[in-house]
Amino acid sequence: MSGPNKSYDPVQVTPLNAESVEAMVADALDAFAAATSVAELKQARAAHAADRSPVALANREIGALPPQARKDAGARIGQARARINQALNDREAEISADELARVLVEERVDVTLPVELAPVGAVHPITALMDKMSDVFVGMGWEVAEGPELESEWLNFDALNFIPDHPARTMQDTLFADPADGGIVLRTHTSPVQIRSLLDRELPVYVVCPGKVYRADEFDATHLPVFHQIEGLCVDKGINMGHLRGTLDAFARAMFGDVRTRMRPNYFPFTEPSAEVDLECFVCHGASVGDPANPCRTCNSEGWIEWGGCGIVNPRVLQAVGIDPDVYSGFAFGMGVDRALMSRNNNADLRDTVEGDVRFSRSLVGTAR
Amino acid sequence: MRAPLSWLRDYAALPGDLTGHDLGQALIRAGLEVETVESAGADVTGPLVVGRVLEFAEEPQKNGKTIRWCRVDVGPEHNDTSGSRGIVCGASNFSVDDLVVVALPGAVLPGGFAIAARKTYGHVSDGMICSAKELGLGDDHAGIMVLSDDLAPGASGYDVLHLRDEVLDIAVTPDRGYCWSMRGLARESAQALGVTFADPVDRPVPAASTAGYPVSLESDAGPLFVTVTVTGIDPGRPSPRWMQRRLQLAGMRPISLAVDITNYVMLETGQPIHAYDADRLSGPIVVRKAQPGEKIVTLDGVTRECDPDDLLITDDSGPIGLAGVMGGASTELSADTTTVVIEAAYFDPLTIARTSRRHKLSTEASKRFERGVDPAAGYAAAHRVADLLVELAGGTVVPDETICGAMPTIPTQQIDTELPSRVLGLPVPADQVVDLLEAIGVQVTREGDELRLLPPTWRPDLRDPYDYVEEVGRLIGLENIPTVVPKAPPGRGLTKSQRLRRAVNYAVAGAGFVEVISFPFAAESELDRLGIPADDPRRQLVRLANPLSETSPYLRTTLLPGLLAAVARNTSRSNDDLALFESGLVFLGNREWRPAPRPGVSQRPSEEELAAINAALPRQPRMLGAVLSGHWLPARAFAPAQPVTWQHAVALVEVAARAVGLSVVRRPAQQAPWHPGRCAEIVIAGTDTVIGYAGELHPSVCKAFGVPARTSAAEINLDLLIEAAPDRGDVADISTFPVAKEDVALIVDSDVAAEDVRQALVRGAGPLLESVRLFDVYVGEQIGEGKKSLAYALRFRAPDRTLTDADAGDARDAAVAAAAEATGAVQRTE
Known part of the structure; x- marks a missing residue:
């Protein structure tokens, strides 16, 4: 940097006059405007805003001016540099915005x-x-x-009031562990868990x-030798059939929406009175009964769907x-889960539940529940 | 039980316009399981009439058949102008003047067979002379039906043949033995519809008499035995059509008049009847238990060895009947039987049930006896048979009859009048209870608030107080009971095990695995194919005494065969990329077998008895199994296919462990059915508990199960995993001081397990170590043969300060030193 100029030459200070400074600013602004990329702007910055730029050089000359001129020139150069920097920043922002816009376009994916x-x-839908x-x-x-699947005969039958050799025992075709008189069976219902x-x-x-x-049952579209049940048991003081009906209705509404249940008397050794429970068809609500033009495949146009068995726990x-039994009474009910899947989720063939085809299990992802 | 509506009408005054469907609905409401209501004969429509063959000419045909060109009088309404019709008939079992059944043009026979006047064998056949089979009346296709009765040509074939009827098929529950009869079903029908019932069992059992065929009862299991003898029957007479038709509609095959009558009366009254050819009986009938080794040839021609608990009917010749189940061949009715001894007995239901089961012989008789027949019906039934033999077979009843033994006593029951209201949850006034029970035949004696009840003889199921409550309930209608939701005490939600099992299921499914459910039946050959050695616990199989299939008579000890079968089934359906899992029990037989005790049921078993029951049950741990094959992910845009590897099997186990809040470590292991070099033993971190194995399957196992090469699998004991799961945890103490990172590369022998190196690093690095991650494994010239380089990124952080370079360096050096000591690791320096 040159030192203070005591004996100045007016010619030397020409660049500090207003026209020259204005020209420097104009040149710089033009150059910035002409730059279209970060690299070009960098060049324009070097030429017009960096240490060796005309305005920077002019700034150095301020010290050489006579004291009375320094103030004006200083103000003029300061303003010029501010305008140039502003223009540079503005252009920089414009260019990076353009560049970003371009990159965003280029980076578009399908x-x-x-x-x-x-x-x-x-x-598995059954699990869900x-x-x-x-x-x-x-x-x-x-x-x-819960309880074991390989279960004692005492729990699976005797305790449930299945009298030995009574025909009720053969109602449920039992799979016995070998030897057959060893007292161990594959449970024919989840009732031993109630016991x-x-x-x-x-x-x-x-x-x-x-x-x-x-059960030693057929294996076809509507029968499985291995299937799933859910049973319920309530034993408390003062329990009666009305509590059973209320519970089944609540269960039905939770599973199938606004439907009713009905009971038909039936026989099970472990309950007395016993009944079958039917579910009002949750699809047609009985509208298909006697209306052949609008059949309902969920209930076969019967208006009711067989749901399970139930009754008052036999004393x-x-x-x-x-x-x-003079102090406590109870009710119990049970229904097939696989059959519920048939009616609730339109499964036409029970074999699908045990064949392991991934398309079957995947078909209810997120919706079985 | 199949019940023709017309038959029920004989005893129940059902409204004339009542349909089978109407009755079915009423019976369903009354608690009978009406499975179907068939319209029998509805598949025959159009003109079907009786015809008289006036003349015929036999005409041999080129095809070797001889047809008859007949003139048949089908009644003035249907005859053509010549007073008859010309019909071609292929059968030859009729003569001129015989009455036959003719389907006229416009008729449709079963199978949609439409009858029209058509040209055949050179004539226009103006109708068809029908066989029984063509009308859906049985299998007899030997020729056309020839009617022997006195009938006018033109009469309705429908009426003459009793063709049309409605048949209710009812699944009779074991408690309602009386519904195995028209008598019982008519009684229920009358009750359900509020109409009168005429009981076909209308003769009370008189006092004992020994005047008829001599009988001696030597067992409590046969307490009552009636015989009536009928002589002079004409064995040549056929059963009347109405009887044959009813038997057929009820599902029995007509055989001969005498046999048909016994079956008919059994269906009518529910009392099984046996008839002996009197000429083939020798000496008195003795009812007794079998002697050891005694044999009988039953009516079906089978020689059966009797059990000492079997009840037999015997005479001087030995056993002549397996009581209540099947008669013997030696005294069977034959084509020349003229004198019949009718047996109507009552047998102990359990004795008959056991015999029936023991001999695997379930008959119409045993079905009824084991459910309890009406002991008061036998005498009337025997006489009903006798009357029919007189009426239809020309026999004569011998007045002297035998009534041996006595009616079994029927126990009374006492209930309090409030019981039905209490159990049903519906107020039933005492008077109504009395009325309802009397309506079903119960004799009710009211004593204040107590009712003394004597059930009718046909209701052996009415035994306990609640049995009567059920009757009240079903007669009132269960739909009238008001509903109440009971208030359960506050529950504790799912148990830990239930919660964690669900967590595992949904985590594993969320990670990309598909759950399947397999049958748990197993074969030893599957274990052979898995290469499981003889001393492996998975060989401790539980066998079924009556397996569904002899090829899979055991219960599974591993989930893998079921999963492999599912893989094979999927691949056969071109579902090739598979990640399957199953959660289920396996069954491990006890080394020492012992039977499960069966204590009584009149009180709670002792704790010892309950413990003995549980001890006898095989262990049934819950396993989690998975099998993967094909690709984890197939090739897709910008990503190559990712074949399944052992790592996916391991990942399943890690996902499951994480879901229960545990981590697991792995050790190389050799375990069937896995690849010996690609099998990891899974251990719960910080313990010695091995929960299972994961890795790639042995190539020969893949081949043996027909699944793709490189199929991978895992199987762990889910119970052990859940047992080890923490009940609660503490949240992490988060340090906000900066982390210090150090990378080290360690050269070890190539057979050193990375897990061992990692554990040594963790141990050596001390508490400042935040994490350690293996980020590179290098094998190559730079480090020499038989070596590998493991590069680890270590992160250190202190809870209370910023670590200096020296802190981190010291910890790193300590980690490396520990690895060196444990595994011979050398830090790579270049």
């Missing part, structure tokens, strides 16, 4: 391309449905009870028992687990 981070997994059913009861304060609950829990007992059960069952 968002309709398939994305797969992992294959589509699914819990059993969970849903259990949740309905958990929501009412009931608990979920276990009554043996193990304190009264009152409100439990549901979901699980796998076994003999309470006796077998040491509960005084």
Whole structure:
């Protein structure tokens, strides 16, 4: 940098006059405007705003001016540099905005391309449905009870008032563990879990028992030798058939919407009175009955769907687990989960549930519940 | 039980316009399981009439057949101007003047077979002479039906043949033995519709008499035995058409008049009847238990060895009947039987049930006896048979009859009048209870608030107080009971095990696996194909005594065969990229077998008895299994296909462990059915608990199960995993001081497990270590043969200060030193 100029030459200070400074500013602004990329702007900045730029050089000359001129020149150069920097910043912002806009255009992807981070997994529809059913009861304060699938005959039959050699035993074609007289069977219903609950829990007992059960049955579109049930048991003081009806209605509404149930008397050894429970068709609500023009495939135009069995716990069952039937009474019910899947989710062939075809399990992802 | 509506009408005064469907609905409401209501004969329509064959000419045909060109009088309404019709008939079992059944043009026979006048064998056949089979009246196709009665040509074939009827098919529950009869179903029908009922069992059992065929009862299981003898029957007479038709509609095959009568009366009254050819009986009938080794040839021609608990009907020749189940061949009615001894007995239901089961012989008789027949019906039924033999077979009843033994006593019951209201949740006044029970035949004696009840003889199921409550309920209608939702005490929600099992299921599904459910039946050959050695616990199989299939008589001890079968089934359906899992029980047989005790049911079993029951049950742990094959992800835009590897099987286990709040570590292992070099034993971190295995399957296992090569699998004991899961955890203490990063590369022998190195690093690095991540494995010339380089990124952080370079360096060096000591690792320096 040159030192203070005591004996100045007016010619030397020409660049500091107003016209020259204005020209420097005009040149710089033109150059910035002409730049169309970050690189060009960098060049324009070097030429017009950097240390060796005319305005920077002019600034250095201020010190050489006579003191009375320095103020004016200083102000003029300062303003010029401010205008140039402003213009530079503005242009820089413009150019980077343009560049970003261009990059954003260039980086566009086809968002309709398939994305797969992992294959589509699914819990089995039966599992999902059993969970849903259990949740309905958990929501009412009931608990979920479980037990072994290979079960003692005493729990599966005797304690449930199945008299040995009574025809009721052959109602449920039982699979026996070898030897057949060893007292061990594949449970034919989840009722032994009810017995276990009554043996193990304190009264009152409100439990549901979901699980796998076994019968020496056909294996076809409507029968499975291995299937799933959910049973419920309530033993408390003062329980009657009205409580059973109320519970079944609540269960039906939770699972199927605004539907009613009806009971038809029937026979089970472990309940007395016993009944079959039917569900009002949740699709046609009975409208298809007698209207051949509008058939309902969910209920076969019968208006009702067979749902399960139920009844008042036979006092003999309470006796077998040491509960005084004069003090306590209870109700029990049970229904097939696989059959519920048939009617609720339109499964036409029960074999699908055990064949393991991934298309079957995946078909209800997120909707079975 | 199949019940023709016309038959029920014989005893129940049902409205004339009542349809089978109407009755079915009424019976359903009354608690009978009406499965179907068939319209029998509805598949025959149009003109069907009786015809008389006036003349015929036999005409041999080129095809070797001989047809008859007949003139048949089908009544003035249907005859053509010549007073008859010309019909071609292929059968030859009729003569001139015989009455036959003719389907005229316009008629449609079963199978949609439309009759029209058409040209055949050179004639226009103006109708068809029908066989029984063509009319849906049985299998007899030996020739056309020839009617022997005195009938006028032109009479309705429908009426003459009793063709049309409605048949209710009812699944009778075990408690309602009395509904195995028209008598019982008519009684229910009359009750359901509020009409009168005429009981076909209308003769009370008189006092004992020994005047008829001699009988001696030597067992409590046969307490009552009636015989009536009928002589002089004409064995050549056929059963009347109405009887044959009813038997047929009820699902029985007409055989001969005497046999048909016994079956007809059984269907009518519910009392099984046996008839002996009197000439083939020798000496008195003795009812007794079988002697060891005694044999009988039953009516079906089978020689059966009797059990000492079987009840037998015997005479001097030995056993002549398996009581209540099936008669013997030696005294069977034959084509020349003229004298019949009719047996109507009452047998102990359980004895008959056991015999029926023991001999795997369920008959119309045993079905009824084991459900309990009406002991008061036998005498009337025997006489009904006798009357029909007189009426239809020309027999004569021998006045001397035998009534041996006595009616079993029927226990009374006492209930309090409030019981039905209490159990049903619906107020039923005492008077109404009395009325309802009396309506079903119960004798009610009211004593204040107590009712003393004697059930009718046909209702052995009415035993307990609640049995009567059920009757009151079903007669009132269960739909009238008001509904109340009971208030359960506060519940504790799902148990830990239930919650965590669900968490595992949904986590594994969320990670991309599809749940399947398999049958748990197993074969030893599957274990062979898995290469499972003889001493493996998975060989401790539980066998079924009566398996569904002899090829899979065991219960599974591993989930893998079921999953492999599902893989094979999927690949056969071109679902090739598979990640399947199953959560289910396996069954491990006890080494020492012991039977499960069966204590009584009159009180709670003792704790010892309950413990013995549970101890006898095989262990049934819940397993989580998975099998993967094909691609984890197939080729897709910008990403190559990702074949499944052992890593995906391991990942499943890690996902499951994480879902229950645990981490697991792996050790190389050799375990069937996995690839010996690609199998990891899974251990719960910080314990020695091995929960299972994961890896690639052995190539020969893939081949044996017909699944793609490189199929991978995992199987862990879910119970063990859940048992080890923490009940609660503490949230992390988050340090906000900066992290210090150190990378180290360690050279180890190539057979050193990375997990061992990692554990040593963790141990050596001390508490400042925040995480360690293996980011590179290098094998190559630079480090020499038999070596590998493992590069780890270590992150250190202190809870209370910023770490200095020296802090981090010291910790790193300590980690490396520990790795060196444990695994011989050498830090790579270049």
